[in-house]
Amino acid sequence: MSDSTATGEQVVRHDFDVPNVFTQAQLGWEAWLEPLPIDELTERHYDGLVDKGRANSPYFRLLVRDPDILGARTRTDNDIFYNEKGGLPRAQRELSAAAASRTNGCLFCASVHSRFASQKSKRPDDVQRLLDAGTSAPQSDPQWRATIDASVALTKTPGEFGAEHVRQLREAGLDDLAIADVIHGAAFFNWANRLMLSLGEPTPPATPAG
Structure with missing residues (x-):
């Protein structure tokens, strides 16, 4: 169902139980505002999506209402x-x-990102520990520990990230480019998560067929 806002936008209210546990399972996502219908997408919209497959995502069809920013x-x-x-x-x-x-x-x-981290590292148990017990959970790999600590500091408030985090990353064996990648990944998703949290909510994993 939907309600109108003061500006005339339709706020969509969904009828499902929102997940409340961190998981590596594949969740869905639904917007609280109407995404742009697929049949209304123009070439300019597809340019903004960059990857045409993203038209299947309600999140990106919502953001593509401003295709230049999304691009x-x-x-x-x-x-x-x-x-x-x-x-x-x-x-x-x-x-x-x-x-x-x-x-x-x-x-x-x-x-999404824990699932990719597990697939690429072949260390699903270490990733799951991060989800289950939190970012302070023990990690035996110094690079993983330093990456998590730096990412958490940037996410809580950027001012918490400082020279000690760079030193920890460097002592764990990361060079300047690798340290920059840690910062970019955390900083981008600190912003991107807050945007997503304000626009909709996750849906439960799909029930396996059969």
């Missing part, structure tokens, strides 16, 4: 996570984002 956001996102010409391995970039999402409570993004 800049998506290209930044892609460069942070997929440009592996140097710096941090993909698994730790995903770990950085997962730590940010675990800190600010975005269950949907935590599920």
